[in-house]
Amino acid sequence: MVFSSLPFLFFFLPATLILYFAVPDKAKNAVLLVMSLLFYGYGEPIYILLMLASILLNYAAGRLLGVFDAHEKRRRAVLALCVAANLLLLGFFKYAGLFVSTVKLLPAFSFLPDPQIALPIGISFYTFQSMSYVIDTYRRNCAPQKNLITFGTYVALFPQLIAGPIVRYVDVEKQLQRRTHSWEKTTNGVRLFLFGLCKKVLLANALGAVWEQCKAAPGENTTLAAWVGIFAFTFQIFFDFSGYSDMAVGLGKIFGFEFVRNFNYPYTADSITDFWRRWHISLGTWFREYVYIPLGGNRKGRARQCLNIFIVWALTGIWHGASWNFLLWGLYFGVLLTVEKFGLLARLKKAPRALAHLYTLFFVVLGWVIFDFTSVGDMGAYFVSLFTAGNGLVSGDALALLMTHLPLLAVSALFSVPTARAAFGRLHGRRGWRFLEPVLGVAAFVLCVASLVSSTYNPFLYFRF
Amino acid sequence: MQKKKRARALPLCFFLMIAALTAAFFLLPKQSFAENEKRVLAEPPQWSWRALLDGSLTEQAQTYIADHFPLREAFVGLDSYAQQLFGRNGDSGVYRGKNGFLFAAQGEVSTRKTAENVRKIRDFAARNGLAATWMLVPCSGYTLGDCLPRFHKTYRDGEILDAAKDAAEGDTFLDVRDAFAVPDQTQLYYKTDHHLTSKGSLALYEAYCAAEGLQTQTFTLTQTSDGFYGTAYSKSGLWLTKPDTVELYTEDGGDYTVTITEGAQETTFSSLYFPEHLKDKDQYPVFLDGNHSVVKIVNNRCKNGKKLLILKDSFAHCFTTFLAANYETILMVDLRYCRTPLTATIAEEGIRDLLVLYGAENLATSTDIAWLALL
Numbered sequence: 001m002v003f004s005s006l007p008f009l010f011f012f013l014p015a016t017l018i019l020y021f022a023v024p025d026k027a028k029n030a031v032l033l034v035m036s037l038l039f040y041g042y043g044e045p046i047y048i049l050l051m052l053a054s055i056l057l058n059y060a061a062g063r064l065l066g067v068f069d070a071h072e073k074r075r076r077a078v079l080a081l082c083v084a085a086n087l088l089l090l091g092f093f094k095y096a097g098l099f100v101s102t103v104k105l106l107p108a109f110s111f112l113p114d115p116q117i118a119l120p121i122g123i124s125f126y127t128f129q130s131m132s133y134v135i136d137t138y139r140r141n142c143a144p145q146k147n148l149i150t151f152g153t154y155v156a157l158f159p160q161l162i163a164g165p166i167v168r169y170v171d172v173e174k175q176l177q178r179r180t181h182s183w184e185k186t187t188n189g190v191r192l193f194l195f196g197l198c199k200k201v202l203l204a205n206a207l208g209a210v211w212e213q214c215k216a217a218p219g220e221n222t223t224l225a226a227w228v229g230i231f232a233f234t235f236q237i238f239f240d241f242s243g244y245s246d247m248a249v250g251l252g253k254i255f256g257f258e259f260v261r262n263f264n265y266p267y268t269a270d271s272i273t274d275f276w277r278r279w280h281i282s283l284g285t286w287f288r289e290y291v292y293i294p295l296g297g298n299r300k301g302r303a304r305q306c307l308n309i310f311i312v313w314a315l316t317g318i319w320h321g322a323s324w325n326f327l328l329w330g331l332y333f334g335v336l337l338t339v340e341k342f343g344l345l346a347r348l349k350k351a352p353r354a355l356a357h358l359y360t361l362f363f364v365v366l367g368w369v370i371f372d373f374t375s376v377g378d379m380g381a382y383f384v385s386l387f388t389a390g391n392g393l394v395s396g397d398a399l400a401l402l403m404t405h406l407p408l409l410a411v412s413a414l415f416s417v418p419t420a421r422a423a424f425g426r427l428h429g430r431r432g433w434r435f436l437e438p439v440l441g442v443a444a445f446v447l448c449v450a451s452l453v454s455s456t457y458n459p460f461l462y463f464r465f
Numbered sequence: 466m467q468k469k470k471r472a473r474a475l476p477l478c479f480f481l482m483i484a485a486l487t488a489a490f491f492l493l494p495k496q497s498f499a500e501n502e503k504r505v506l507a508e509p510p511q512w513s514w515r516a517l518l519d520g521s522l523t524e525q526a527q528t529y530i531a532d533h534f535p536l537r538e539a540f541v542g543l544d545s546y547a548q549q550l551f552g553r554n555g556d557s558g559v560y561r562g563k564n565g566f567l568f569a570a571q572g573e574v575s576t577r578k579t580a581e582n583v584r585k586i587r588d589f590a591a592r593n594g595l596a597a598t599w600m601l602v603p604c605s606g607y608t609l610g611d612c613l614p615r616f617h618k619t620y621r622d623g624e625i626l627d628a629a630k631d632a633a634e635g636d637t638f639l640d641v642r643d644a645f646a647v648p649d650q651t652q653l654y655y656k657t658d659h660h661l662t663s664k665g666s667l668a669l670y671e672a673y674c675a676a677e678g679l680q681t682q683t684f685t686l687t688q689t690s691d692g693f694y695g696t697a698y699s700k701s702g703l704w705l706t707k708p709d710t711v712e713l714y715t716e717d718g719g720d721y722t723v724t725i726t727e728g729a730q731e732t733t734f735s736s737l738y739f740p741e742h743l744k745d746k747d748q749y750p751v752f753l754d755g756n757h758s759v760v761k762i763v764n765n766r767c768k769n770g771k772k773l774l775i776l777k778d779s780f781a782h783c784f785t786t787f788l789a790a791n792y793e794t795i796l797m798v799d800l801r802y803c804r805t806p807l808t809a810t811i812a813e814e815g816i817r818d819l820l821v822l823y824g825a826e827n828l829a830t831s832t833d834i835a836w837l838a839l840l
Contacts, residue, residue: 006530007523010487017480042523183472190476209556254476400555400616407552438478445482447547454544454702456531458502 001042002162003193003247004200006452012039016158020255021181029153029176032255036156040121047120050093055152057085058130059145065137066144079138083131090127093120098322122162124319126155128286133169135290142170150176159251163244165262165282168289172257179256189253194441194448196246199239201448203412205455207236210405211372218373219381219391225398226385232405233372234365235412238267241280260285267364267416270356271348272336275364283319287312302342309341310334320371325379329370336363489535496533500746501699506532538704545702554614559701560606562613566656567697567706568606571620574829576628582834583632586776586821589837590636593811595774595819598637600673601626602661602780603825605654608645625825637676644672655709658695659824660749663712663783670787673820682790684714688740693748711748713738716790720766726759726805737762737786752782758802762795769793772816774807776800776837781822800833807840 001008016035023031041048061082068074091099096115103109133154136142145151154176160167214221214229221229245262252259262282269275276284292312298305310331317330340348348356369386373379385391414420427433499506510516510525534540548556560568583599590597603622606613610620623642630638645653645668653665661669667684674681693709715738723734734754742750753760756779772794775781781797789795794814798807823831 005527006534007527010483010490011530014480014483014487043520045518045520045523183476186476187472190479194479206553206556395619397618400618403616404553404555434474438474441475442478442482445479446543449486450540450544450547453531453534453537453540456528456534457537457541457702458504 001039003244003251004197004448004452006449006456007042009449009452012042017254028255030149032158033149033153033156036153036158036161039158040156040161043121044118050089050120050123051126051156054086054089054126054130055148055155058082058134058155059148059151061134062137062144062151063146065134066146075138079134082134086127086131086134090123093117093123095318095322098324102324119322125164125166126161128166128283129160129169130155132166132286132290136168136170142173145169145173145176157252157257159248159255159257160259163241163248164280165245165248165259166286167259167282168286171260175257181256185253185256189250191250191437191441192253193247193250194444196243196248196250197448198444199243199246199415201451202444203408203415204236204240204243205451206405206408207232207239207412210401210408211236213401215372215382218378219385221382221385222392222395222398223385223387223389224394225401226382228398228402228405228409230365230369230382230386231409233368234267235409235416237368237371238263238416239412265416265418267361268357268418269360269364270353271340271345271360272333272363273340273345275360276333276337283316287316291315305341306338309338313337323374325370325374325376329367332367332370486535490530490533493535499532501538501694503699503747541702542704545704549703555617557701559697559703560614560617561701561703561706562606562609564612564656565707566605566609566612566654567695567701567703568609568613568617569604569659569697569700570618571604571606571622571826572830574621574625574826576624576829579625579628579829580632582828582831583629585834585837587633587636589840590819593808594817595811596636596817597633597819597821598639598673598677599629599633600639600641600669600820600822601629601825601828602641602669602823603645605659607825608642609654622825625829629825629828639672639676641669641672644668655693655695657698657706657709658693658747658749659697660695660780661783662709663714666783667714667787669784673788674791679791682716682787684716684787684790686712687715688713690743690748690751692746694746695749696747699747711743711751713751714787718766719790720764721789722763722765723753724761724763725754725757726761727757727802728805737789749779749782752786753797755779755782756799756802758799759805760797762789762792762797764789764793764795767791767793771818772796772814773818773820774798774811774816775820775822777820777822778824778827780824780827784822800831800836803840804836805840 001012003009012035016031019031019035020028037048037051040051061078064078065075068078096117100112100115104112104114133142133145133151137144145154154167154169154172157167210232211229214225214232242263249259249261260282262280264278264281266275266279269278292308295308295311296304297308313330313334314327315330317327317333320326320329348359366383366386369379369382373382427436495506497506498504507525507528510522510529512522516522516525545557548554549561554561555570558570560570562568587597589595603626604620606617607620607622626640626642630640645665651664651668652662653668654660655662671681673679690711690713691708693711694706695709698706698708719737721735721737723737725732725734737753739751739754742748742755749755753762762785767790769792771792773788773792773796775785775795775797777785777797777799778801779799785795785797794816796810796814796816821828828834
């Protein structure tokens, strides 16, 4: 189930809210756990079992780490086994298909059957969350969780289950035991949820339709159409992902949680290094805490640091999806970040701000081409149409595409920088805003619902009676 | 106290909206058919363990909720107008043009596929000894370029017509662009529908008669019907658009026997018009009862021995109500639905002439024409 859907908004959400606030504090986690499992099972009922297995595995590992408190060797073995098991689950369910289809390229292995494994939704997110728990328990950053329901709630918690943020156990350890609920939190939560819903439904979905048109025939776009398309995708992926994160954080607030912020206006970054401090922050944090620093980070000399950067970025890339273009995308940023680390960053600091922003945006936008084409041939064709005029510079169709989506792109740009949000912030203290805000909120919600309903409106024009 | 209340207004409004719509979903009576979408709406999900486990239960539930969502069409309309307000004219697949015109946007068309389809029909004609005449109707967006919004995707009907003309070399190819080139005030197309109006069809009929050396008959306007909302309207969601008027031109003293065949079932009627459809939103089926696989029209007053096979889509329906006056027998076949052999019938009836009448885009994209090889 996704948040931006009618079943979630009008059935799952009200049912969960009513149950959650009807039961006493003691039972609230249990309600969240059960509802989260239902939420997860809505799309793939069978994979509830996988989720339960993952919960049990990591719970047991945590308990064992507690039991073997005085035995360092045993603790290390438990950690190694548990991390290996988590990676194996992730590897099997997410990457088996990619692995087999790649091995099959060798003639000797071409007989292998394609594994038909549907990707369990959110597995990349909850596996990483569980691992953060086990690793931090091993490091004694947190105590083993003895209550299975509490732990299950942490892993399965539906707000961040499908698309993050990746909440580290240490960040919510206390909140899982005890959290407060207030109208103020709820108001902030609803506000953030609505904001995220609008980003996803009103902006990202519409931008996606523009990108689809340009992506369909990557070798046939005029230069203008290619740039309109990739900018549409640039905005789409930001509003889609950050919209989802906003909804997750908003829902979390309603249920008393405080999750970390996942996006901080990434397109306002003035270097690639800065961009990755602002984009999908929880993933970057995870890789820094559990891969980069354990590998030695920047403490073991330049050569080793380089290697560490490339390991982290290869993994970051492939984490985004089981396809080699994601690896390429990760390495692309690995190269850019290394170049920045060894000199460019210092120069960027002295360069005019506009130039630094332009440089960053240019490489980020081009990165999205690599990100969204799984076929290298299509990717290449799209790059060619971006930088040459082989199909012409402009066509009537390309101009129509641009002009009919210019307001959409303009609003997208406005909400990619802090200006719009700051303007809302200034209104908060004003008289009249307390009447205006609920009105605007409801209007925005109605527009989102209209768009969701409209997407299911499907005239069948040659129907026979 | 004041401050607390202030904090509650937004979430309370939000939760109330949800509660109201959810309650409405359960309380409001459910419709079984959506007239604008011309489709049957989803049934309530059928519970079974199997459906639960393979995920089809939740899929059914999702469709059911979407199909029966309260104020569904009002929401669709709101979204459509919001898109217009945002400058996204055409994103729904329909352009809002000038003078109340709605234009269906064009999908992907290829001239290669067009030529291929023309060849398939020519093969069929040759096999059955038929002399073919071609008429491809360009879409309203192509013909009425002046009424289109300033920014729109190019309509490629010109290319399709040229490609078809080349591929049909040797046959009579009646270029509808010439027939429609007359600069007058005639409204050739409906404003809310993709079809030709009766006047547009009449212009087509006159052009056909001129090309085939037929005597044009006289027709009188006998009935008009307001409130026709066509396919472009249904697709657009722009519910405030004004409806079209359907005009019925009839031949004085016309006497016809119309036999409609659907599979093994044959039904006979005594009129080219089916006025019961004038009560619907979509009134175009008033002509020959809309889409059917095979329709045979016998002109009881005409004994000139002229017989014609028409391979067509719905653009032919109104046109044929005029053309029927000139032929003793017309056999109208819709390849989207017809899967019964034609060769025997053509021989039995002694048909020697073929008219191919399609909307240009339909001919350019049709995958059903391939069936001709088997018919």
